[in-house]
Amino acid sequence: MIEFHTIMSSLLMPPLAPLLGLLLAFFLRFLPAGSLLEKFSLPLAVISFTVLWISATPAFSSWLGKRLGGAPDITGAAPQAIVILGGGRYRDGESGSERLSASSLERALWAAQHAPKDLPIMVSGGRVFRNERAAEAEMMAALLEGEVSRSVSWRDDCSRTTAENAVNSAAILHGADVKSIVLVTHWWHMPRAAAVFNSAGLQVQPLPVGSSAELLPRAREGVLRWVPSAAALLRTQTYWRELLAQAWYRFRPLPPIRKC
Structure with a gap:
């Protein structure tokens, strides 16, 4: 089950999702010229490349991280x-x-x-x-x-x-x-x-x-905010997974106590 969740979440996140889009565009390009799917190959390739580029930029990973929100402000008894x-x-x-x-x-x-x-x-x-x-x-x-x-x-x-x-x-x-x-x-x-x-x-x-103040290091200001990097892509993947998990948890009941 854990392996299944990992695969499914990867299908919805960069880099796998836009890479699959590029792969699909490549195969669509070889369909009969003038067909609807063949015409769709170039827009799909452009969209997939753009998504992959933006996902790997510090500017986008910073913006996405801010979408996570904060922890619930629960006031009550002193912690034990x-x-x-x-x-x-x-x-x-x-x-x-x-x-x-x-x-x-x-x-x-x-x-x-x-x-x-x-x-x-x-x-x-x-x-x-x-x-x-x-x-x-x-x-x-x-x-x-x-x-x-x-x-x-x-x-x-x-x-x-x-x-x-x-x-x-x-x-x-x-x-x-x-x-x-x-x-x-x-x-x-x-x-x-x-x-x-x-x-x-x-x-x-x-x-x-x-x-969240760590989101955009000083070395990634200005034009460098839009230069892709592996570190930014990893942060994007981390934050996107959290957003997906927040939505998933919102509609799922709590699991039973797990014993091992």
Whole structure:
């Protein structure tokens, strides 16, 4: 199911979507001259190329990131715990060795540096794909306890998605009589994460890693805003995926608690 969601989301995002448009335009060009589909090949190629170019510009990725919105402003009881969401891992395909991705590392260290020191910590993240060894929660807990001397009170090592993070964390924390939390994830992920955690019954105080002020580095001002780059394309893909996920979560019920 995770593989299916990944494929479907890729079909709706750059670079795959405009590349498929270019490929289709190439094949349409060889249809009988003068046919309706053959005439459509050039406009399709121009549109696909333009979409790919714009998607890879810092100006567009910055604009798209601002469309994500902010986390819900929920005021309530003082937070009782910290929840850190996993952000992926790197895995060596030959040796099978694994380590936390840059996103996971940033979230764990951000929580250690900026979250209240007196609150207990929960880490949330399982094995997303079958060949992964350790759960992300286990890897984050090892980092926090071994490198920064912050004990971890709870681990959700079964969840694979943000919605599963929310329902699994809520079940564990409600059992410990925790109803309000400090939630730690990246700023672009926070609006969706905070909303689904609120829906799961936890009051959220957002503690985002970074902010939307990072969207346009100084080196990408002026004309450079419209010069394509791999970094800008990656940001566009990240923000577009979040917008798609926000829409998907808006119309989907919360999943059941995931056990592993």
